[in-house]
Amino acid sequence: MNLQQAGQALRARTVSSVELMRHSLQRITQVDSKLKAFITVMAESAEAQAREADARFASGTDLGPLQGIPVAVKDVFCTAGVRTTCGSKLFADYVPEQDSAVVERLRSAGAVLLGKTNMHELAYGVTSSNPHYGAVRNPWDCNRVAGGSSGGSGSAVAAGMAFMAMGSDTGGSIRIPAAFCGTVGLKPTYGRVSRIGVLPLDFSLDHMGPLTRSVRDAGATLNALAGYDPRDETSSRRPTENYVPSEKVSVRDLRIGLPENFYFDQVAPVIVDSIHHAATVLERSGARILPIRLPDVAALNTVGRIILLCEAAATMQRYLGRREDFGSDVLALLDQGSLIPGTDYVNAQRMRRVLRQQFAAIYESVDCLLTPTTPTTAPKVGQALIKIGDQEQDVRIASTRLVRGINVLGWPALSVPCGFDEQRLPIGVQIIGRPFAEALILKVGALLEDSLGIVGQEPRL
Amino acid sequence: MNRDWKSIARGLALGIPESEIEKIEAPLQDLTNHFNSILDTLPHETEPAVIFRCGEEGE
Numbered sequence: 194m195n196l197q198q199a200g201q202a203l204r205a206r207t208v209s210s211v212e213l214m215r216h217s218l219q220r221i222t223q224v225d226s227k228l229k230a231f232i233t234v235m236a237e238s239a240e241a242q243a244r245e246a247d248a249r250f251a252s253g254t255d256l257g258p259l260q261g262i263p264v265a266v267k268d269v270f271c272t273a274g275v276r277t278t279c280g281s282k283l284f285a286d287y288v289p290e291q292d293s294a295v296v297e298r299l300r301s302a303g304a305v306l307l308g309k310t311n312m313h314e315l316a317y318g319v320t321s322s323n324p325h326y327g328a329v330r331n332p333w334d335c336n337r338v339a340g341g342s343s344g345g346s347g348s349a350v351a352a353g354m355a356f357m358a359m360g361s362d363t364g365g366s367i368r369i370p371a372a373f374c375g376t377v378g379l380k381p382t383y384g385r386v387s388r389i390g391v392l393p394l395d396f397s398l399d400h401m402g403p404l405t406r407s408v409r410d411a412g413a414t415l416n417a418l419a420g421y422d423p424r425d426e427t428s429s430r431r432p433t434e435n436y437v438p439s440e441k442v443s444v445r446d447l448r449i450g451l452p453e454n455f456y457f458d459q460v461a462p463v464i465v466d467s468i469h470h471a472a473t474v475l476e477r478s479g480a481r482i483l484p485i486r487l488p489d490v491a492a493l494n495t496v497g498r499i500i501l502l503c504e505a506a507a508t509m510q511r512y513l514g515r516r517e518d519f520g521s522d523v524l525a526l527l528d529q530g531s532l533i534p535g536t537d538y539v540n541a542q543r544m545r546r547v548l549r550q551q552f553a554a555i556y557e558s559v560d561c562l563l564t565p566t567t568p569t570t571a572p573k574v575g576q577a578l579i580k581i582g583d584q585e586q587d588v589r590i591a592s593t594r595l596v597r598g599i600n601v602l603g604w605p606a607l608s609v610p611c612g613f614d615e616q617r618l619p620i621g622v623q624i625i626g627r628p629f630a631e632a633l634i635l636k637v638g639a640l641l642e643d644s645l646g647i648v649g650q651e652p653r654l
Numbered sequence: 655m656n657r658d659w660k661s662i663a664r665g666l667a668l669g670i671p672e673s674e675i676e677k678i679e680a681p682l683q684d685l686t687n688h689f690n691s692i693l694d695t696l697p698h699e700t701e702p703a704v705i706f707r708c709g710e711e712g713e
Contacts, residue, residue, distance in 0.1 A: 397704050426707070492692045499689055514669065528670050529682050532662050537686070540693055542702035547695070549703065 195649065196262055196356040196410035203250060203261045210246035210261030213356075214239050214305050217263040220354045221307070224654050227335055229327035230348040232268045232278055234308040239263065242305040249303065258413040258437075260303030265355040267343050268309035269316050270295050270401075271390040279392040280312040280342075282325045282518040293390025294422050295359055295401055302417040310345030310358055314520045316394045317505060317527075318342055319369050319592040320574070324520040328574050331374055332652040333618055337571040340370035340592070346404045347374035351652060357414050361391060362400045364501055365596030368608040371404050372566035372621025375610045377638065377648065378404045379411040382628050383603030384429035386415075387422035395504040397542075398497065398600045407648055408609060408638040412437035415631060429629070436632050438639035445479030449637065450559030455490040456595055459581050460568040467612035467620045468565050474644045475563070475637065483559055488551040493598035496548060499533060499541040500601070506530025522589075545601055552602055556627045561634055566608040566621035567592055595623065605631045609638040610647040619647075656683055 194202070202208040218236055225231055246261035271277050271289035278284045292300065299306065311329050313321045321329035321344025329344035331337040332352040339348040343360025347370030350358050360367040362380040371378025379402045386401040393399055403414040415436040422428040451472055457465055476482045506513075506527050513531065516524060555562075568591055569579050578585045599606045604625055611622040622641065626634040642648040659679045663670045 489692075491688070495685060495688045495692060498685055516669075525674070525678050528663075528668070528674060529678050529685075531666070531668050531670070532659055532675075532678075532682060533686075534662075537689065539702055540696065541689070542704050543700045544692060544696055545703040546700055547697065 195406040196413060197258065197407065199262055199356055200258045206250070210243040210250070210305060211240070213261065214243035214263045214307070217307055217354055220352070224352050225354065227654070228330045228332060228348045228352055229311055230329055230345040230352065230354060231265070231308045232280070232311050232326050232345070233276060235275060235306055239305050239307050246303050246305060256301070256303035257417065259299065259417050262304050262356050263307045264299060264304045265307045265310050265346065265349050265358040266296060266299070267312050267346050267358070267360050269312060269361050269392050270359060271392070272296055272306070272309065275309065277309065277392065278326070279316065280314045280323050280326060283512050283515065284392070285325070289390070291390060294387035294425070295418060296390070298418050307355055310343070310349055312345055313342035313366070314523045315509070316342040316361055316363060316366060317523045319365070319589050321345060321370070322574055330574065331571050332654055333375060334571070334616070337573050337618065338373065340373035340571060342366040343404060344370045347371055347376055347378070350374070350376045350404045350406060352654060353651065357403050357405045357410060360402060360404050362402060362600065363395045363398045364497060364600055365593045367400070367402050367404060368566050368596050368606060368621065368623060369592050371608040372619065373571035375619030375650070375652070376404045376406060377408050377411050377610070378402070378608040379415060379631070379635070380599070380606050381415060381419065381631055382429070382605045384427050385605070385629065385631065386418045387425045387428055389422055389424045393508055395501050395508070397504065398501060400600065408607070408635055408642045409437050411607070412635045431629055434632055436635055438636045442636050442639045442643070443479065444475055444637055444640050447480045447561070447637070448559045449475055449480050449482050450485035450555065450562045451482055452562060452564055453484050453486050455487060456564040459584060459586070460565050461570070461581055461614070463614045464565045464568065464570070464620050468563065468622050471611045471622045471641055471645070472563055474641060478640055478644065485555060485559055485562070487555065488548065490598050492544070493548050493552070493601050494594065496541045496544045497597045497601040499537055500545065502526060502530035503533050503538040503541070549602055561630065561637060562625040564623045564625065565595055566623040567596070568594060570614045570616070570618035570620060599625055604628055605634055607634045607638045609641050611641060611645055612647060657686060
């Protein structure tokens with residue numbers, strides 16, 4: 194059952210919010226000792242919120258599609274009175290006084306907050322093998338990572354512990370776990386969802402968005418989250434729209450770009466085949482699949498890495514004397530950021546402007562891009578190198594290669610399950626749009642979801 | 655030209671053990687080399703993508 198189906202059942206009174214919430218908590222009890230998807234479970238407050246939701250339904254009050262739905266948030270979103278660790282030993286006892294803007298909006302929409310999900314330490318990595326709170330496991334194969342940094346959110350949604358879980362994405366951290374865990378993951382445009390009350394990793398690259406069991410669930414969540422927040426200087430005043438695709442979507446005459454360069458280099462053949470199949474499905478539905486040559490994506494990634502290293506090191510500088518409180522991989526990245534000169538950071542932000550102009554020009558010929566989300570399926574827990582063809586690559590560099598650049602541009606991007614590999618591990622297709630084109634990429638994702646029949650398949654645990 | 659990362663760390667008094675710098679200097683140098691090659695195309699007058707705004711007028 195997905196979020197929208199649960200909402201229909203709640204409104205038909207065939208199930209109550211308390212029943213949904215208890216089922217979620219039971220599922221957490223059953224499988225989370227194995228998956229390590231949660232850092233904190235909020236059973237008591239969830240029970241109270243579910244009772245409130247049921248009372249609202251009984252009185253005829255309806256706050257929208259999230260009312261009464263059990264959800265979770267990555268432990269990077271501040272929750273008033275509930276510790277927010279950011280997956281770090283540094284914040285193990287940090288209890289915020291206020292909710293983050295995202296949590297405020299979820300509460301206003303009547304959602305039931307089950308708990309805080311596990312993540313890569315400080316949201317700075319792609320495995321979610323957290324040295325302090327446990328390694329998050331992939332529900333499709335518990336020997337494999339869930340991806341990161343929002344790995345707990347991906348694992349929780351895929352394993353049926355929550356109907357939606359919020360993630361943050363600085364260099365792919367929503368889309369990578371979505372692809373590895375077989376969920377939908379939406380990174381909205383920079384400025385579309387408020388960053389207030391989210392422990393920052395990188396001010397100019399951090400994005401907030403949902404991981405869900407269907408594309409329409411992601412649209413319904415964005416409806417609740419999107420909008421101007423005067424407390425966030427980067428928040429957009431652009432009006433929001435309805436992000437939930439209609440029941441019967443059309444992609445007729447949509448120009449969908451299939452990159453000729455970069456995005457299909459050093460990608461596992463089974464993933465290339467899956468993306469080409471998705472393109473064929475879209476073409477049969479009336480879309481125009483257009484080969485497109487993109488500007489320098491490798492340059493975009495390098496600029497993104499310089500910005501990420503420097504901003505993260507600056508953000509964490511006051512804690513860097515406590516070296517023993519960091520995991521070794523995160524500390525190595527923070528050390529790298531501390532060593533890069535300020536001139537490189539400023540020049541990276543200047544180069545970002547040049548690249549943004551170059552990449553914006555592609556929308557003269559296409560409406561969106563279709564690419565793989567990751568070049569491989571989920572690696573094993575503890576695996577540092579991954580083989581693609583005859584080349585061995587660093588797992589972190591490989592996993593972020595097809596997603597990182599989009600954070601530099603701030604564009605919206607959606608990962609949708611589109612197939613499985615030979616070991617029945619999920620494959621994700623990435624749909625990338627122009628700024629604030631969330632409705633369009635969700636429409637394309639919904640067509641794939643409706644046509645491929647992949648979304649909704651569940652792992653056997 | 656390669657940067658002397660150990661000297662930079664010492665000069666900035668970062669407290670990073672030399673053994674740790676040895677683990678990161680190769681990837682850091684690779685990244686820096688690629689970045690420097692990209693910078694050759696950066697027009698002189700380009701301003702950073704992150705700009706200070708004085709109040710709401712600039713938004």
